[in-house]
Amino acid sequence: MLTPEELERIVVVLVAPRNPNNIGAAARAMSNFGFPHLRIATTYDVPFHDARSAVGAAETLAAARQFERLEEAVADCSLVVGTTAVGPREVQHPLHRLEAAGGLIRAHVSGVPPGVAEASAGRVAILFGSEKTGLSREDLSHCHWLLRIPTRVEHRSMNLGQAVSLCLYELIREELLREELIREELLKETGGAGSELPRQGNAPAATAEERERLLALLLRALEVSGYTQPNADQDMQQKFRRLILRLNPAHGDVAVLLGVLRQFLWKLNRSG
Amino acid sequence: MLTPEELERIVVVLVAPRNPNNIGAAARAMSNFGFPHLRIATTYDVPFHDARSAVGAAETLAAARQFERLEEAVADCSLVVGTTAVGPREVQHPLHRLEAAGGLIRAHVSGVPPGVAEASAGRVAILFGSEKTGLSREDLSHCHWLLRIPTRVEHRSMNLGQAVSLCLYELIREELLREELIREELLKETGGAGSELPRQGNAPAATAEERERLLALLLRALEVSGYTQPNADQDMQQKFRRLILRLNPAHGDVAVLLGVLRQFLWKLNRSG
Secondary structure, eight states: OOOHHHHHTEEEEEESOOOHHHHHHHHHHHHHHTOOEEEEEOSSOOOGGGOTTOTTOHHHHHHOEEESSHHHHTTTOSEEEEEESSOGGGOSSOEEEHHHHHHHHHHHHHSOOTTOTTOOOOOEEEEEOBTTTBSOHHHHTTOSEEEEOOOOTTOOOOOHHHHHHHHHHHHHOOOTTSHHHHHHHHHHHHOOTTOOSOOTTTSOBOOHHHHHHHHHHHHHHHHHTTSSOSSOOHHHHHHHHHHHHHHOOBHHHHHHHHHHHHHHHHHHHTBO | OOOHHHHHTEEEEEESOOOHHHHHHHHHHHHHHTOOEEEEEOSSOOOGGGOTTOTTOHHHHHHOEEESSHHHHTTTOSEEEEEESSOGGGOSSOEEEHHHHHHHHHHHHHSOOTTOTTOOOOOEEEEEOBTTTBSOHHHHTTOSEEEEOOOOTTOOOOOHHHHHHHHHHHHHOOOTTHHHHHHHHHHHHHTSSSOSSOTTSSOOBOOHHHHHHHHHHHHHHHHHTTSSOSSOOHHHHHHHHHHHHHHOOBHHHHHHHHHHHHHHHHHHTTBO
């Protein structure tokens, strides 16, 4: 979980993007995950303020800044990370998978990397290259290290908006293993104050007594319908008791099923 | 890390997508991460084979299957997960954050969740609604539980291709201690009624198709018995679909219940 101050220290830099819609898609992902700073490094005059796919991202686009040169776009950043589709053998830079890169970037913006007590927080730029060619050798020369999204070797090239979205998600992703987060999830699950229907997974299960009432009514309906002989044997009774036990209906669902069976019985008793 | 067999068991279902380019973007993300099965549930004739943004995803698009009805698209799946942008207070289904949902889905397709030694692997459908409106109430009634990508409350609505991409990334993402996370989630799931996993250790859960057959017969019996009016409304249908989902009957139990309902119907039809 990044604090607002930490989110402020992360800058998304699109280098020479071609398609305004991709800029819009990147801005939308940034808005979804709460990253305010978009910069675009290009010598072309990209009409990104009109980007169509930027549902709800008008604010992010309006605040976006354009730079002619990459060095200007990353001038205030103390860590510059390049994104790449290529594998470790093809680059000279250190290369980290996204999962690990996320931890490094978070450590940099939080200023408290494990084991480096006196580190101070810095600004990070994450660079995304153009749709066709990615980052150039010149662009890469500005990077401290590279980040790779773990795509298949056979199909590495990603959609630009999706790549931005994945990197930001990894940064805000929560490790649910932490005790308090598990508790939070559980609270969310069980605190169904607003929900009317019992929820799967935590609705109170029916008691044995309720299940027996359901079984009794079911056995009567089975007999009246001709499914079983009068006074069905113990085997049949146990078979359906086990079935109801496996279904393990919730308290509220038993009430519905009893109503259904009563209606069936009423009608079955009228049949010839 | 998912095995090829596990990847085969995960189906991405786009429900009523509007824009062929989004279908292409979803297919590209699937190809990036190695998920082969794309299904599209729509009554429109979507020209998705021409989707433009599908760089490198021609194979995925060529193998995509179109269905007129959602129930056909998920017929062979024993777990159906809906994606949603809304928060826990606004839905009736159990809701899991993406981080936790990934563990649950992997447990289902791997068939070896910790602590449930004899569970067998099942197929999972992950549903994505249309760009404008998301999944409808009717669509949601097919879902066991919902998955939420942890976007900001102020801007929840995501680009469709990005949403697909994030969900698949979470599934192939590598993490230490994942086993523990899954165990926690499973405990949560099995703590109450109607758990998503097979209850009695080794009985495979019914597929969506089997559950639909059960629902159809139940609805007919409800009508013939006078419990519902002829041509019961959608609400009633969805109410009982959710109930059957919660009961989550095993494959073998569905066969028994179908036999019971057929006998009831035979007798009910003879009543005056």
